[in-house]
Amino acid sequence: MNKGKPKLNQYSIETQKLNLFYGKTPVLKEVNLQIKRGLVTSIIGPSGSGKTSFLTVLNRLTDLIPAARVDGSVFVNGENLFAPDVDTIQLRRRVGMIFQKPVPFPFSIQKNMVLPLREHGMKDRRQQAERVETVLRDVGLWEEVKDRLSHSAGLLSGGQQQRLCIARALALKPEILLMDEPCSALDPISTAAIESLIQSLKGRYTIVIVTHNLAQARRISDETAFFWNVEGIGQLVESAPTEILFEAPADPLTKAYVHGIRG
Amino acid sequence: MILVAASSNLTNKIKQGLILSLSIYLGGMSFAARNAHADPSESQLVLTGSSTVAPLAAEIAHHFEKMHRQVRVDVQTGGSSRGIADARRGLADIGMVSRHLKPAEEHLWEFPIAYDGITLIVHKSNPVDGLSNNEVREIYQGRINNWKMLGGRDAPITVVNKAAGHSTLELFTDYFHLKQQEIRASVIIGDNAQGIKTVAGNPDAIAYVSIGAAAYDSGQGLPIKLLPVDQVSPTLFNLQSGKFPILRPLNLVTLEVPEGWVKKFIQFARSPEMKSIIQEQYFVPRPD
Amino acid sequence: MSLARTERMLYAGCRLASICSGLIVLFIGFFLFKESLPLLLKINPMRFLNDPGWHPTEGQFGLFPMFAGSLLITVGAMIVAAPLGIILAVFCRFFAPRKIANAYQALLSVLSGIPSVVFGLWGLVVLAPIIRHVQPPGVSLLAGVLVLAVMILPTIALSANAAMTSVPFEYLQGAAALGFSKWQRVWGVAIPAARPGIVTGMILGAGRAIGETMVVLMVCGNVVQVPDSVFDPVRTLTANIALEMSYALSDHRAALFVSGLMLLFVVMGFVAISESIRAKVIEK
């Protein structure tokens, strides 16, 4: 992985003819998508159009699903994701992921934050504490939790838990952050907090966010990709800068969807 | 047969592997470490076999251990056949056998330590005081099945028989000319003690057991009664004089010529000092 | 890279452990067979059923009376325990106030934890003398059936209760809406709906009964015979092994392993039946 700095191009992630199967069932077909560095890209589309599956390919969480099989190619920062010498652990450090439901580990806030750091080789306690404080400030959680870092993370509210999960991922200094409907389990106030957090992260990270909420996609993203379910198989219909996709989509299907006619 | 040979070859290999890994595992166990003296067989004697000999052997072992603190003697019952088998296979250092060796067993070394008789026992409250040999036969064949037929109470007879493999059973059937197949029993027992316990707990039961065991327990106050056989009472005197009809030796057997502790133990068991202990157990010491 | 090695070692260790635990059952089968083989090769296997008696030292290997004993005891225990178990479950589920039902279930689970040797002790010291007053010798098929029934009753009652608890409430509500009385709701709706669970519990109990050794060894008298009445003593396959194993030699020993194999087959049969029931339920 460290054989010289890879050449940075405009795209953070690039997929070519990406197909995904669960056993024999195809889930994604021929997805060609380019995701630009430092921008927020949202992925929209109806249920079953393979949005979440697409995200899990990008950090190879598909490896954990025994029957999943990928073909086609995916490049992250120009490197082939499925090359034989890829260290998935390093990969996942660089490509963070946030899930629909916040998943704090069943121990203290402190340990939630520190465990991944320690695993990635940061053993020094002072360094750890610094990093934890920085990212907790980034997600706006520091003031709320600084006095109770040793409390169980399970006691936080849903919104706080989700921000903790984001902080946990940010602590590893990822380059890319994948978010799978991060607000769908949250109340409007928490949602607003997360949205402004995403806005503040823009530029520093490449963010890919799956959302059901078209208004949200419009509010926060620079680029939008639209997936559709064709006979049970997810396909990319089109991708474009958000404004264009919503105002002047190329595909009639997109137009119908964003105007709420179908789906 | 080829299959069998091949499998035994394979099993030997598995066996070696298992034993190896097991011994490594054992090495790690602190409990075993406690016992890390050079050669355990030097200081442990295992006696298995006849349930008749076992109490006596245990008592002798007790005294033997007092004299030789470094030796531990374990006594386990299981019948004379097991005594023979374990001695043969080396599972026991000494087998206990309460009968003469059979022709097929004569490669073993036999050391009688005492003599014992077999008699019939009934509950103390049973009015019947004696049975002819024929009556015993018919009771065990199921032809006499009520004590009334023998002048006792009107109650069905609970016939207690020994499980196959016990020499007491063989001697009993030989003496009364019974075939094992024709015995109609109500309860099958293993040890002598179990027979005594069954009779003590059941006023209508009859069993045949070692005189030593029965007399000992009767002396302890258990409600059992020893019946004469062929009108000869099971007294020590009758046993010693050889008058009592069902007599047998109590043997210690070994596979090899006894050496070391085994030899010392057998000599000790046969020494004159053990006579009183043998008599305490209601067995008959060897004539001098 | 060292992390990957740790993972590989962990994987290899766990794999090895599971191969070990998987092999045990094969080992058991193999060894039972291996120890039986000398005798199986020597005599016609049908003789285990046809020989007139069990005199292994005299070359007679009739296991049939023991086989019958095992089956009779199991069937008898089921006849006593199954209705009682179902009734107890119905009581706990439908008739008892909640607190009493909970206490009763606690009592049942306490009983299911009592070791069989203690049941045997009780049967030998308390029950057998009572039976002897009715009809000697006391240690008998009946004693075995009763003690075993007590022993498996908690298993049956608890699993029947669990099965009835999982009957959807809507069924009972629906039946009530149709004007069914409580009895009709219980016997007509709840029990049929819970039948697979009840039957599985019964098979579990039967498996436990046929495999039980200590109780039958202690209270059944151990006479090798097909009994004429419930007051006759019997010997089961399990008791036969326990009684004679410690001193059995050569052919005799092999014959005991044959009876072990026989027992294993019977129990496997039970497992297969309960599996097929479970499979059917899942299919539905």
Place this chain on the structure above:
Amino acid sequence: MLCTGVAVGVGLFFFWLIGDIFLKGAPGITWEFLWDEPENAGRKGGIAPVLVSTAAILLVTLGTAVPIGFGTAVFLAEFSQGKTTLGRMVRRALDVLASVPSIIFGLFGNAVFSHWMGLGFSILSGGLTLACMVLPILIRTIEAGLRAVPLSTRLSAAALGLSRVAVLRDLIFPAAVPSLAAGLLLGLGRALSETAALIFTSGYVSRMPESLLDSGRSLSVHIYDLAMNVPGGDTHAYASAWVLIVLLFSINGLTALCLDHWGKTRMRGL
């Protein structure tokens, strides 16, 4: 009415049974009984060597079964997820093993450990035999505990780039500790109640064992021997049964506590 009648009848019967053992056993329980060696075939004296042998047998049992059982449970729950052929076969084999009667384990132990390996009638033979017997229940309980860690936790741990070893060590094992304890206690209870498998593997010498290769009489075998083979042994048989049952009840209570605690921590975690 029928139901209530039967329930009351059966309940009374059960109380009679339990009461019989407790009332007849309790008077025999003294410090001397627990401290002394048995005398006169167990009619007099105590059960100290029996307790020591029992403990030693259980130690061997758990010492053997826990590593193998834990490894198997981890394999089944974490590495195979029941989807590999090996995983399926092992699970199947364990289901069968769980239904094998204990006397068969006795035969097996006698043939393999006592004779084939030449361990004779010893605590080691008995303990290893029981280890085979308690494996299924141990594995099932531990596996259930491991599986109770939700997929979402595993996925998000993986997404943070935690290695499998780290996930197991930091997330899954801690969460499975109560179930491990519960499995251990269940296995302990099963092993403690077992008699038939021990009679001809660990034998019944009632003396203080000095090594694992000595024969040792377990508490349950002691009860059996006193009840069956010792005229006048009933009093001490009852007292020993009392001890055994009290031990088992304590173990069951602890198991319930473990599972209860487990339930609570799970809930708190989410």
